[in-house]
Amino acid sequence: MPNSKTNTLRRLILNTLIASTLAISIVPVLADNKAASTSPKQPKLVVVLVVDGLPQEQIQRYRDQFGQGGFRRLLDQGAWFSNAHQAHGITVTAVGHAAVLTGAYPYQHGIINNNWIDPTTLAAMYCTQDNAHTYIDEETKSDDGTSPANLRVSTLGDELRYASGNRSKVVTVSGKDRGAILLAGKTGTAYIFMKKSGNFASSSYYMQSHPQWQQAYHVGKPQDRFYGKTWTPLLADAAYAGDADDQIVAPQQADGANRFPYLYSSKSGKPDAEYYGKLFTGPYLDEMTLDFARAAVAGEQLGRNPAGVPDILGVSLSSHDYVNHSFGPESRMSHDHLQRLDRLLASFFDSLDKSVGLDNTLVVLTADHGFPNVPEFAQSRKFESQRLDSSKLMSALNQHLSDKFGAEKIAYKWSAPNVLLDYKLIEQKGLKREEVENSAARFLMSYNGVAQVYTRTQLETGAMPDSRIAKLMQRAWHRQISGDIVVVTKPYWQFGSGNRGTTHGSPYSYDSNVPLMIMGKSWIKPGAYGQYAEVMDIAPTLAHLLRVRPPSASEGRVLTETLP
Incomplete structure (x- = not known):
């Protein structure tokens, strides 16, 4: 029979073994709990910015002149891919915008161009045309863009709204209908600048009447505040010394209308469709688009969703495309417009910081396509260009x-x-x-x-x-x-034909290589990345961070190199 000292020793050894076993089993649990507690929270707001017609090379060429809060903020505080591409062969606005939040290529998402001919009916088809719907309180033509009927797949916003039981909000705004509609997907809400009235309006596909905040925004007719103003260079003359000669890229018109100072007016002597149409070429439409986006953030309480779920704001900035078409990316006008857009983005980021908090916001900036040089400018550099x-x-x-x-x-x-x-x-x-x-x-x-x-x-x-x-x-x-x-x-x-301006749409790198920047303090590792990336990678990367399934036809990859 063992004595009491022996029993005490046995109990001591047994308790020690049990304690050791418990300690070993508890360590992984504590580690898991620690990892869970330090994993980044979801962003409250995802802001997707698409600059229409912005080639990557312009970011690199003019970056030293950017201010502190716009493009430079994204370059310094975000992940920037220098070798990012719209990885399909027809690089135009509709196709590029469809790629951003579907993560899909045209052979699946069905947006093959801005316009195309239906092979069955031989009818002309516009990418966002849908005769079943009209703009709200605005004139609607038969080929106007009013819905995403031609988009055959889901977007990130569609998947987020599905996962949240439709509690997440997805709101988009653009000067172009296709810029807003193809970012909004099937279940978001798109607002478009109306060339006839200068209002931002939606269509009957999304709602039957506008919300109060939209109506309140237009009470003072903010679109008229630029009437009689001019667009003049922002920087000193020396800053534009390396730009192309104006006469090469855009031979002067008899009335001088395609030269600085660029006047915003109309023959009627008051704001009208002619004036609103002119706003597309220059900085003022972008300024209004960002102002309306601020109104949407406040009016829809984006980033402060009562349900505690993330929201998405999509903003397509249309004017750089019009400037580059008219003057080319090598021009003084394009150079200046990008500098002005940089300052507008800085102001927009500051307002987001005050309303939502940039620490709560994930920001993506890309472009729908790049741009080639004006053929006459390319010829002056000894390239065969016609x-x-x-x-x-x-x-x-x-x-x-x-x-x-x-x-x-x-x-x-x-x-x-x-x-x-x-x-x-x-x-x-x-x-x-x-x-x-x-x-x-x-x-x-x-x-x-x-x-x-x-x-x-x-x-x-x-x-x-x-x-x-x-x-x-x-x-x-x-x-x-x-x-x-x-x-x-x-x-x-x-x-094309003619003797001025330029266009895009080819598979060459000047048309496909676009900016891809992602900024979010809690989710993204800052740095300049030389790896190959595609705009199609944006949707699956955001889906990973938002913890929702990727869009239905997404073929992009998660940009894991940017994750902390």
């Missing part, structure tokens, strides 16, 4: 096909950069579809200014060349609504 007249191209193509196959107008519609073939005519003539496609492609490949041509058969079967350009064009092509022959110009060439 405008390719699509009407002449179609005429020459049809003549070739008629000579070869004995049928008139086989190529019967142009919907840049697509050619639509008349397959019914091809069948009636007993011709082989693939033979006609290949003949058209061979002819177009020999046409001056054309770099690549892809046929429907290639695109449907995936029999594409192993190249970056082919991959981007494949992503941009939707088998149900795109054309039958896809044409890619040579670098620095562009579809």
Whole structure:
């Protein structure tokens, strides 16, 4: 029989073992609890800013002149990707905006251009056109953008509202209907600048009447405060020394209307549609867009949701696109506009800090597409750059096909950069579809200014060349609504005619390389990142941070390198 001393010793050893075991089992739990307690809270507000028509190179070229609170704040306090791209082949406003919060490519989301020809009905289709809906208390034309009916997939905002039981709010605002509508998705609310009245209005797709805060915003007609004002350079003349000669990028008009000082007025002598239309080219529409966004934050209590769930504010700033179209990204006007936008963003961030708190806010800034140089400026730098007249191209193509196959107008519609073939005519003539496609492609490949041509058969079967350009064009092509022959110009060439301004839409880096900046103190590790990234990565990254499922067709990646 063991004595009492032995029993005491046994109990001491047993208690020690139990205590050690408990300590070992408790350590991971404590570690897990500590990790949970230090994991970042969700942002109260996600602000998605899209600058229409902003090439990445302009951020780099002019960054030393930015103030402290706008682009520089994003560059210094956020994650900035220098090698970010709109990774599809048709780089235009609608396609780029659709990419931002869907994380999807056109072959899935269905927004293949700003406008296209419906292959079945041959009717012209505008990207956000929906004749079932009208603007609220505003004139509505048949091809105005009033709903996201043509968007075939969900957005981040749609997924957030689903996850929150529709308690999260998603509000977007833009000068362009497509800029607001394609960010809002199916369940958000879009507000658009009306060129006839100068108001920001929504459509019957979203609501039957405007909320009180929207009506209160317009009582004093804030859109009229710029009438009679001029847009003049913000900085000293020396700051613009490296910019292109005005006469090269935009030959002066007889009335001098395309030169500084740029006057905002109208022939009627009072604010009207002419005046409101002029506001798109210059800084004042962006100023109004950001002012209306502030009103939306206050009126909808964005970032202070009573349900305690995150909200999304989408702001598409339209004017840089108009300035670059008119004068080119190398111009003094574009340079100055970006500096003015920088100061407007600084003021907007300050107001967000006061109303919501930037520590509670996750900010993303990107662009829907970049911009090439004005062809005449590119020529002055010894690049082969010209405008390719699509009407002449179609005429020459049809003549070739008629000579070869004995049928008139086989190529019967142009919907840049697509050619639509008349397959019914091809069948009636007993011709082989693939033979006609290949003949058209061979002819177009020999046409001056054309770099690549892809046929429907290639695109449907995936029999594409192993190249970056082919991959981007494949992503941009939707088998149900795109054309039958896809044409890619040579670098620095562009579809169009005339002798001034520039346009975009190609798969080349000057059109695809755009800013991608994400700022949020609790969620994002600041720094300059050289890794390849896509605008399609924004939606899955935000979905990860908001703890919701990615949008339905998202193919982007989570930008894990930016996460603390």
